[in-house]
Amino acid sequence: MIVRVEVMLKDGVLDPQGEAVRHALGALGFEGVDRVRQGKLIELDLAEGTTEEQVRQMCEKLLANTVIESYRIEM
Amino acid sequence: MIVRVEVMLKDGVLDPQGEAVRHALGALGFEGVDRVRQGKLIELDLAEGTTEEQVRQMCEKLLANTVIESYRIEM
Numbered sequence: 001m002i003v004r005v006e007v008m009l010k011d012g013v014l015d016p017q018g019e020a021v022r023h024a025l026g027a028l029g030f031e032g033v034d035r036v037r038q039g040k041l042i043e044l045d046l047a048e049g050t051t052e053e054q055v056r057q058m059c060e061k062l063l064a065n066t067v068i069e070s071y072r073i074e075m
Numbered sequence: 076m077i078v079r080v081e082v083m084l085k086d087g088v089l090d091p092q093g094e095a096v097r098h099a100l101g102a103l104g105f106e107g108v109d110r111v112r113q114g115k116l117i118e119l120d121l122a123e124g125t126t127e128e129q130v131r132q133m134c135e136k137l138l139a140n141t142v143i144e145s146y147r148i149e150m
Contacts, residue, residue: 006116007116008116008118018117018118021117021137021138024137025133025137028133028136028137030129030132030133031122032121032122032125033119033120033121033122034120034121034122035119035120036117036118036119036120037117037118038115038116038117038118039115039116039117039118040113040114040115040116041081041082041083041113041114041115041116042093042096042111042112042113042114043083043093043111043112043113043114044108044110044111045108045109045110045111046107046108046109047106047107047108047109050107054105057105058100058103058105061103062096062099062100062103063096
């Protein structure tokens with residue numbers, strides 16, 4: 001089964017990567033780009049029967065740094 | 076308006092980051108993790124009226140390396 005996990009920096013945490021993308025888009029002539037946030041998208045191919053709680057544990061222990069990142073599980 | 080762009084490595088392109096995550100999950104005792112792919116999730120706050128074609132241009136010119144990455148736009 002394919003499970004998707006989105007990991008984004010929490011609001012208020014500086015995102016230099018996103019800021020660099022915003023700046024580069026402006027330099028390329030794209031107008032109206034207000035804010036850019038860049039996160040991670042992790043696709044896991046897991047054994048059938050894996051529970052959401054197990055995926056949550058993976059996020060808490062490895063996939064996300066919960067001090068500065070939030071995550072969302074899609075299964 | 077918030078537009079989301081997902082950028083993933085194309086199938087067949089080696090994903091060392093995803094492989095490292097898969098290995099680390101195994102080392103942490105999580106079983107049944109077959110394959111992991113890691114991509115980017117980019118959230119753009121764009122001016123109202125920005126067209127999908129404009130976002131596609133941003134992807135082609137900056138956000139994705141279309142030789143090895145595919146992208147998907149959600150608006």
